[in-house]
Amino acid sequence: MRSYLSNYCEQLVPFTYVSFDIFDTLMFRTVSDFRMIHQMVAKLYEEQYGISLPLYPKQRMDAEIKARNVWGRNEVNMDMIFEYLSEYSEEERNRLRFLEEKCEIDNCIGNPLMIEVWKWCRDNGKKIVIITDMYLPRRVLDTILAKIGVDYDYLYISGEEGVTKRTSELFAVVLRKLNIKPTQLIHIGDDLNNDINMPQIKGIASLLRLSNEANVLPYIKVKQCDTSLGKDHLFSLLSRYCSNRESLNSEQRIGYTILGPLIVDFCQWLHAIRKENNLHKLFFVAREGFFIKKVYEKMYPQEAHDLKYIRLNKNVLRLPLLSMHNACEYFMKAKVGRLIYDWKLIFDLLYISDYESAKHFVVLRTGFDRFHETVTLKELESGKYNEILVSLFEYQREMIEEQCALLDEYLMSLGLFEGSVGLVNNSINGNGQSMLTDYLLSKGKECDILGLQFIKTPKCEELLKGKCRAWLTESSVSEFSKTRFHSNCLLLEHLMFEPNGTSIRLYRHENKIEVLCGAPRTEQKDWGKIANIQKYALEFVNDYTNHVGISLDMAGFYGYFNMLCHPLYGDAVLLGHLNDDDMDGDKTISNIRFPFRFKYLFSKDIPFDITWREGYFTLKNVSPWGINLYLYSAKLQFYKQMVKSHIKRIIFSK
Numbered sequence: 001m002r003s004y005l006s007n008y009c010e011q012l013v014p015f016t017y018v019s020f021d022i023f024d025t026l027m028f029r030t031v032s033d034f035r036m037i038h039q040m041v042a043k044l045y046e047e048q049y050g051i052s053l054p055l056y057p058k059q060r061m062d063a064e065i066k067a068r069n070v071w072g073r074n075e076v077n078m079d080m081i082f083e084y085l086s087e088y089s090e091e092e093r094n095r096l097r098f099l100e101e102k103c104e105i106d107n108c109i110g111n112p113l114m115i116e117v118w119k120w121c122r123d124n125g126k127k128i129v130i131i132t133d134m135y136l137p138r139r140v141l142d143t144i145l146a147k148i149g150v151d152y153d154y155l156y157i158s159g160e161e162g163v164t165k166r167t168s169e170l171f172a173v174v175l176r177k178l179n180i181k182p183t184q185l186i187h188i189g190d191d192l193n194n195d196i197n198m199p200q201i202k203g204i205a206s207l208l209r210l211s212n213e214a215n216v217l218p219y220i221k222v223k224q225c226d227t228s229l230g231k232d233h234l235f236s237l238l239s240r241y242c243s244n245r246e247s248l249n250s251e252q253r254i255g256y257t258i259l260g261p262l263i264v265d266f267c268q269w270l271h272a273i274r275k276e277n278n279l280h281k282l283f284f285v286a287r288e289g290f291f292i293k294k295v296y297e298k299m300y301p302q303e304a305h306d307l308k309y310i311r312l313n314k315n316v317l318r319l320p321l322l323s324m325h326n327a328c329e330y331f332m333k334a335k336v337g338r339l340i341y342d343w344k345l346i347f348d349l350l351y352i353s354d355y356e357s358a359k360h361f362v363v364l365r366t367g368f369d370r371f372h373e374t375v376t377l378k379e380l381e382s383g384k385y386n387e388i389l390v391s392l393f394e395y396q397r398e399m400i401e402e403q404c405a406l407l408d409e410y411l412m413s414l415g416l417f418e419g420s421v422g423l424v425n426n427s428i429n430g431n432g433q434s435m436l437t438d439y440l441l442s443k444g445k446e447c448d449i450l451g452l453q454f455i456k457t458p459k460c461e462e463l464l465k466g467k468c469r470a471w472l473t474e475s476s477v478s479e480f481s482k483t484r485f486h487s488n489c490l491l492l493e494h495l496m497f498e499p500n501g502t503s504i505r506l507y508r509h510e511n512k513i514e515v516l517c518g519a520p521r522t523e524q525k526d527w528g529k530i531a532n533i534q535k536y537a538l539e540f541v542n543d544y545t546n547h548v549g550i551s552l553d554m555a556g557f558y559g560y561f562n563m564l565c566h567p568l569y570g571d572a573v574l575l576g577h578l579n580d581d582d583m584d585g586d587k588t589i590s591n592i593r594f595p596f597r598f599k600y601l602f603s604k605d606i607p608f609d610i611t612w613r614e615g616y617f618t619l620k621n622v623s624p625w626g627i628n629l630y631l632y633s634a635k636l637q638f639y640k641q642m643v644k645s646h647i648k649r650i651i652f653s654k
Contacts, residue, residue, distance in 0.1 A: 004210075005113070005116055005117070005120075005210070008117065008207075008210050009117060009120045009121075009124075011186075011207060012117075012120075012121065012124075012126065012186060012207075013124075015126070015184060015185060015186040015205070016126065016127060016180070016184045016185075017126065017127045017129055017178065017180060017184055017185040017186070018121045018126045018127070018128060018129065018185075018186055018188065019128075019129035019130065019131045019174070019185060019186070019187045019188065020114070020118065020128070020129070020130055020131070020187075020188050020189070021131065021132060021165075021187075021188065021189030021190060021191070021194075021195050021209075022130060022132045022134070022141065022144070022145070023132065023134070024189075024190040024191075024209075025111065025114055025188060025189050025190050025195075025209045026110070026111055026114050026115065026118065026130075026145070026148065026150055027108045027109060027110050027111055027144065027148050028108070028109050028111060028236070028240045029104075029107050029108060029236070030107045030108070030109055030233055030236050030237040030240065030547050031107060031229075031232055031233055031236050032232050032235065032236045033232075035057065035061065036229060036232055036233070037100065037103050037104060037107065038056065038057035038060045038061065038100070039057050039229050040099075040103045040107070040229060040550060041056065041057075041060070041096060041099045041100050041103055042054070042056040042057060043229065043550065044099050044102075044103070045095065045096065045099060048099075049095070055087075056096070059085060059087055060081075060085070060096075060100075062084075063081050063082065063083075063084040063085045064076065064081045064135070066084045067080040067081045067083065067084050070084070075133065075135065075158035075159050075161070075162060075163065075164045076135055076159065077135050077136075077137065077159035077160070078097060078100075078101075078135055078136060078137055078159070080135075081135060082096070082097050101136070101137075101140050104136060104140060104144065105140060105143050105144055105147065106546070106547050107233075107547045108144050108147060108148065109148070109237065109240055109241075109543065109547075110147075110148030110149065110150075111209070111240070113209075113210045113211060114188070114209050114210060115148065115149065115150065117188070117210060118150055127153045127154070128151070128152040128153050128154070129152065129153065129154045129155075129156070129174065129178070129185070130145070130152045130154070130155045130156065131156045131165065131170060131171070131174060131187065132155075132156070132157055132158065132165075133158040133164045133165050133166065133170070133194065134157055134158060134159055135158075135159045136157075136159070137159070138155065138157060138160065141155065141157065142155075154174075154177075154178065156170060156173065156174050156177075158170055161173050164194075165189075165191075165194040165195065165198055165199075166193060166194045166198065167198070168198040168199070168201045168202055171187070171198060171199050171201075171202045171204055172202055175202065175204075182202055182203030182204045183203070183205075185204050185205070186204065186205040186206065186207065187199040187204055187205070187206045187207070188206070188207045188208075188209055189206070189208070189209060190208065190209045192208075195208075196208060217235075217238055217239055217242050217257065218562075218563075218566075218568055219257065219258060219559045219560075219562040219563045219566075220234070220235055220238055220239075220257065220555075220558075220559050220562070228553045228555075229550055229553075230550045230551045230552045230553035230555060231552070231553055231554075231555040233547070233550050233552075234261055234552055234555045234556070234559075235555070237543065237544065237547070238256070238257050238261070238559075241256060241257070241540075241543070242257065249570075250568075250570045250571045250573070250574040251529060251532040251533050251536060251574065252532075252536045253568075253571065254495075254533050254536075254563070254571055254574065254575070255532065255533040255534065255535065255536025255537040255539070255540070256536040256537065256539055256540045257540070257559060258559050258560050258563050259495055259496075259533060259534070259536075259537040259560075260295075260536070260537035260538070260539070260540030260541055260544070261540065261544075261552060261555065261556035261559055261560075262492075262556040262557060262559065262560040263291065263292060263295045263496075263537065263541075263556070264295060264299065264540070264541060264544055264552060264556055265552040265554065265555065265556030265557055266292070266454065266471055266556070267292065267295050267296045267299050267300075268299075268551055268552060269471045270282070270296060270422070270424065270452055270471075271296075271299070271300055273422070273450075273452060273469050274422060277420065277422070277450055278420065279419075279420050279421055279422045279450065280306065280415075280418055280419030280420055280421055281306045281307070281308060281415055281416075281418065281419075281421045281422070282296070282303075282306060282307050282308070282421070282422045282424055282452070283308050283309075283310045283414070283416065283421055283422065283423050283424065284296075284307065284308070284309050284310065284424045284425075285310055285312055285313075285423060285424060285425035285426075285427075285432070286309065286310065286311040286312065286313065286498065286503055286515075287493075287496070287497045287498050287500070287502065287503075288425065288426040288492075288493050288496040288497065289309060289310070289424055289425060289426075289496075290309065290496065290497065290498035291495075291496040291497075291498075291534055291537075292424060292496060293307055293309055293424075294534075294538065295537070295538070295541050298538065298541045298542065298545060299541065299545055308414050308415065310414060310416075310423075311503040311515035311517075312432065312436065312503070313432065313502065313503050314333075314334040314335075314336075314431075314432065314435075315334075315502065315503055315504050315505065316407070316503050316504070316505060316506060316515065317334055317407075317432070317435050317436060317439065318331070318334040318349065318350075319350070319351065319396070319399060319400045319403040319404075319505070320400070320403050320404045320407045320439055321333070321334055321435060321438075321439055322393050322396075322400050323400055323401065323404050323442075324438070324439065324442045325442075327389075327390065327393050328383070328386045328389050328390065330435065330438075331349075331389060331393075332380060332381060333431060333435055334435060335349060335380075336349065338377065339376065339377050340374050340375070340376060340377070341374065341375045341376075341377070341380065342374050342375070343371040343372075343373075343375070346375070346389075346392070347392070350392055350393075350396050351396070351399060351505060352392070352395070352396060358392060358395050359371055361391065361392075361394075361395045362388055362391045362392060362395070365391040365394070366387050366388055366391055368387075368388050403505060403506060404443075406506035406507070406508065406513055407439075407506060408443065408445075409513050410506055410513040410515075411440075413512075413513060416447065416449075417445065417446060417447060419448065420448040420449075420450065421447075421448065421449055421450070422449075422450050422451075422452045423436075423449050423450065423451050423452060424452045424453070425451070425452075425453055426453060426454060426489060426492065426493055426496070427451065427453050427456075427460070428453070428455060428456060428457055428460060428486065428489065429456075429457055429459050429460045429463065430451060430453075430456065430459070430460035430461075430463045430464045430468055431463070433449060433451045433464060433467070433468070434463045434464060436449070437449060437464075437467075449467060450467055450468065450469065451464055451467060451468035451469065452468075452469055453468065453469075453470050453471070454470065454471050454472055454485070454489070454492075455470050455471070455472040455473050455482060455485060455486055455489075456468055456470035456473050457486075472485060472557065475554055475557075476554075477554060477557060479638075479642065480634075480635050480638050480639070481561055483638055484561065484564060484565065484634075485557075485560075485561065485564070488564050488611070488612055490580060490589065490611050490612075491564075491575060491578070491589055491611065491612050491615075492560075494523070494526070494530065494578050494580070494589070495530060495533060495534075495575075496534075497523070497527075497530055499524070499527045499531070500517040501517045501518035501519060501521065501523070501524070501581075502517065502518045502581075503515045503516070503517055503518075504516045504517060504518050521579075521581045522579035522580075522581055523578075523579050523580065523581045525579055526578050526579055529574060529578075530578075564612070564614060565614050565627070565631060566614065566624065566627060567614065567615055567618050568618075569618055569619075572590070572615045572618035572619050573619065575589060575590075575612070575615060576588065576589050576590030576592065576612060576615040576616065576618075576619050577589070577590070580611070587609055589611050589612045589615065590610060590611065590612050590613075590615040590616040590619055591607070591609045591610050591611070591616065592616060592619050592620065594607045594609070594610060594616075596617075596620040596622070600613075600617075600630070601617075601622070601626055601629045601630045601633065602629075602630075602633045603630065603633050603634050603637055613630070614627055614630070614631075617630060
């Protein structure tokens with residue numbers, strides 16, 4: 001047993017009976033205040049019965065106050081409280097009561113530290129007593145205790161006894177009914193008056209619950225989380241998780257408190273959009289879709305049959321696109337992002353393995369033989385080398401036709417043509433969806449695809465002609481925050497990756513279409529870390545889905561955004577050193593090989609290869625004020641550019 005826990009439990013040795021408070025001791029509600037439960041009830045009532053009850057939270061509290069005044073007792077129970085909800089019929093009161101009891105059960109989470117204390121007591125033959133000031137009935141409390149894995153020998157409830165801990169009288173009832181001396185009992189709770197001072201008045205020893213407040217919640221800000229029920233719910237859940245564990249490592253903190261809430265937030269939006277648009281299936285695009293699909297399945301298991309993982313990218317689409325009449329245009333769309341190309345790379349993009357044979361074919365067709373020269377992106381885009389490219393396409397005609405047939409069969413087997421579908425991806429510009437749609441239309445295949453992504457650019461909107469929805473773009477999040485998210489999308493991609501390399505091309509295996517994936521490169525070195533982060537994120541999803549499903553209302557995004565801007569040093573080490581495989585050479589997300597320059601804080605001349613700049617600054621031990629200076633400078637430049645663009649639009653519109 002850990003030393004701090006062992007020392008705590010040693011204080012319990014002299015006592016035959018150990019009593020525990022329930023709420024905020026053995027378990028926590030996943031809301032900051034019990035009155036938030038009443039808001040949950042109103043929200044669930046509206047969802048289930050279509051009737052809005054904006055006044056219900058106040059009415060519920062007023063009924064409790066009235067019951068206490070009328071009955072003249074120290075404590076009341078649910079029967080008494082609901083008797084005074086006179087604004088509602090008996091049927092409505094029954095519904096509301098059922099929902100409140102459900103919310104109380106669903107929104108409880110065990111306190112791991114105190115459950116360990118309870119286990120020690122059981123293992124050492126102590127009699128377990130539960131003492132609680134509560135209006136909930138015994139059957140509900142029994143369900144809550146069973147949910148967190150706690151049993152007991154005796155349970156005393158103020159609502160049953162008519163007296164409370166806060167007057168010390170409930171402790172007197174316990175002593176009398178157990179027929180024991182005060183010295184035989186020790187009580188553990190969280191309230192200094194009710195659980196510590198009051199039992200001592202009756203001669204009963206008392207202890208504050210064991211807790212670990214050293215673990216902070218650095219990325220979830222109270223000011224961002226106190227404006228809605230969903231935000232309060234998340235803040236409370238994460239606070240309980242962090243403060244009641246001995247320690248948190250970076251993988252645990254990033255997974256449980258950042259990635260998990262972010263993807264849950266996104267998946268709640270996905271679910272709403274799917275219902276709104278009556279989408280038959282959701283297709284989660286590799287490789288980021290690997291983790292998003294896992295989360296969505298856990299949140300909405302009833303939809304599992306309609307969820308598909310699809311390996312689709314520029315590599316897989318490139319050869320099929322070359323079957324279209326404007327093949328050179330689509331080759332440019334499906335190329336890799338480089339400013340300079342050599343012919344070996346172009347051959348590789350076309351999956352040409354016999355370089356010499358391909359060269360000979362081109363020479364005979366066109367007379368071009370300068371394969372030792374490099375080619376600029378500008379030259380390719382100008383059409384200068386279109387004749388050579390067309391010759392290479394002809395050389396690969398057989399493979400192009402094969403890949404077309406395989407792609408058609410692959411998409412058919414997944415059910416892409418069975419009604420309206422959603423294509424879930426981390427795209428920004430919509431190129432993949434656009435190329436897929438163009439290809440299918442060229443083949444005369446009917447498809448109704450709606451892109452579903454985190455964020456989109458004006459280019460994406462123009463390209464997809466409205467066949468795309470974007471979570472952040474449609475939110476009330478500030479434009480600057482959206483931009484910071486956009487500029488760091490590579491980091492999020494890596495956190496959602498699967499263990500396989502990027503998709504290359506299609507092939508047939510045992511009469512089934514498979515996707516060949518690239519050989520592992522530097523990214524695969526990180527899979528152990530990423531797998532752990534995803535594991536803890538799924539732990540959050542499990543915990544969250546075990547409670548009442550309240551919308552996070554962008555709280556998941558704000559936690560992630562705060563981490564991007566102000567990472568802890570250990571988190572910056574973990575995330576900043578993630579490897580990124582690139583055609584121009586492998587690098588890390590933050591690339592600390594570049595020496596720090598003070599001018600970087602003013603957004604001047606920052607090396608392009610530093611993808612996550614705030615992480616780079618943290619790794620270079622730049623102080624928080626320095627990072628704030630950079631963010632202020634970046635924000636100022638961003639809004640200056642917005643003003644300039646707006647002025648240009650006004651001028652040219654005239």
